[in-house]
Amino acid sequence: MKIKRFLSLFFAVMISLHLAPLAAADADSPVLPEDPNILAKAALLVDANTGLPIYAKNEHEELYPASLTKIMTALLVFEAIEDGKLSMDQMLTASSSALMGLADDGSTAGIQVGETMSVQNLLYCMLVVSANEACNILAEAVSGSVSAFVDAMNAKAKELGCENTHFVNPNGLHDPQHYTSAWDLYLITAAAMQYDGFMTICDTAHVVIPATNMSEERDYWTTNHLLSTWRVIGYRDTRAHGIKTGSTDDAGHCLVSSAMHGSLHFISVILGAERVEEHGVGNIRSFSETSRMFDYGFDNFSYQTAILESEEIQEVPVELSEMDHVTVHPAQDTEVLMPKTLSPEDLERSVELQEVVEAPVAAGQKLGTLTLSYDGITYATVDLLASFDVEASRIQTLLRDIQDFFSKPVVRIVGVVLLLLLIFLVVWKLFLGRRRYRYGRSVGRRNRSSYRGRRRH
Structure with a gap:
């Protein structure tokens, strides 16, 4: 019985210790305004x-x-x-x-x-x-x-x-x-x-x-x-x-x-x-x-400044350039109307960016959006812009263009046709050559075997 009581007490203490941080976290969560329950349809x-x-x-x-x-x-x-x-x-x-x-x-x-x-x-x-x-x-x-x-x-x-x-x-x-x-x-x-x-x-x-x-x-x-x-x-x-x-x-x-x-x-x-x-x-x-x-x-x-234009948000990978990324920033300082019990730090940030962008990239070019929300409510959506110019590499661009050219369906079809034609020509050449060689040798042998010359009497 003592062992059972000890185990019950032990598990109760462990559960309470586990739940305590959660309770503290809930207590620290912002309290949203109470529903005014407006009396109308x-x-x-x-x-x-x-x-x-x-x-x-x-x-x-x-x-x-x-x-x-x-x-x-x-x-x-x-x-x-x-x-x-x-x-x-x-x-x-x-x-x-x-x-x-x-x-x-x-x-x-x-x-x-x-x-x-x-x-x-x-x-x-x-x-x-x-x-x-x-x-x-x-x-x-x-x-x-x-x-x-x-x-x-x-x-x-x-x-x-x-x-x-x-x-x-x-x-x-x-x-x-x-x-x-x-x-x-x-x-x-x-x-x-x-x-x-x-x-x-x-x-x-x-x-x-x-x-x-x-x-x-x-x-x-x-x-x-x-x-x-x-x-x-x-x-x-x-x-x-x-x-x-x-x-x-x-x-x-x-x-x-x-x-x-x-x-x-x-x-x-x-x-x-x-x-x-x-x-x-x-x-x-x-x-x-x-x-x-x-x-x-x-x-x-009340209105609160949720994000500043000068803030660097994230990096976007860049292709066809010596520079492998470009950073993005909000299009403008963004003020949002939100409950006074919330602070900008409470807002959840959801970033949507292009997975990769090809150079050249111009400063101010839109590369994605940033959404600020809390408890399922969206408070603001702001465009994300490239922070600086990114120049394209001529060599990488040329290689890309060549690759793109040969990846086109029409070019691929023409390539296959030309390859088949080349194979046909090679086979035809080989077949014709062997045929000529075979017929050439048999004729020679027949001529040599049938030659009698002039018999002397």
Whole structure:
């Protein structure tokens, strides 16, 4: 019994000693930010500078976007303006077809058939007030008809790389076949944000639409409660800029926004949030959860210099040169947005290089890539460039060229043919020679044996 107890104690001690370093290693591992568990069907927070998602929930799920659709409509309008098809001060007249089929309880700016308004003011009505009729008026101006404009919307979505998007109308009124995803909306929004006028309009809390031929001056406030307390209090977020709200019974409450603070700039997407009662007060979660996502980003992430351009990464073997290698370095100093609990030393480096490179090699020539990642998340990928010139050896290059020449299939075939021809000639020569020799000797013998000469009598 004593021996059994001794062995049990011995093995227990050995196991504990073996596990102790592992426990210490785990304790020293960086602790990643805790999941904020955003309350919505889908949510996404992306670094606007690098396109790196730092929070994602069901980001590729097909969901109804409601009036977030108008971001795509605005993108096509701004493209038309850039192409010279429209101008901001161009006056457009509302047609009867543009106002057909709109929901009676949908968002509107009260634009009437025959009313004339500038493209710029129609954009304000669409993006600030979320006017459905403004979408159709602009769609007809860009493409000639609403249906043709919808085709252009779907074509643009495909061009941007949207894989879970299909539009049926320019305004987002509910249709079972009208859907997108949080990630696709990010792609669409990032494209629209390239136009300064887009963010100027989306970030407007209050706009006055001048009097028209059929209406007095209009005074409107944004539907985005992060930008204004005029409609509802409790959601104002001074970090927020734009972008678009959306809401239907089927889509729930949706919001695309952006926020800036210091060097950080985020784009957020919320789809399918609810309105709930909390402590007797209504809470529209598309706004409150967006602010929580912003808190998560600003509190837990920062830019850090992960790698320097001057750092020598690795050597690449070189052929056809007196120098047998060339070193590579990153194309530029690389800053990455990553959790504050991580340091650049924690990032895993994955190097992809050409196995061998032929001289000549020029300084700055791309020879591979370096990927920085942690826990399955890629934070940056940077090109690796040759650090210096490597000249080619003329002799080695000549020998290589000769070898390459004779390794070509055509040359090999010609060589085989010539070799066979040579063999044939040699065989034929030998065979013909032997034949001549044989027949020559037999004739001589026959002549000598048959010669009798003249007999003397």
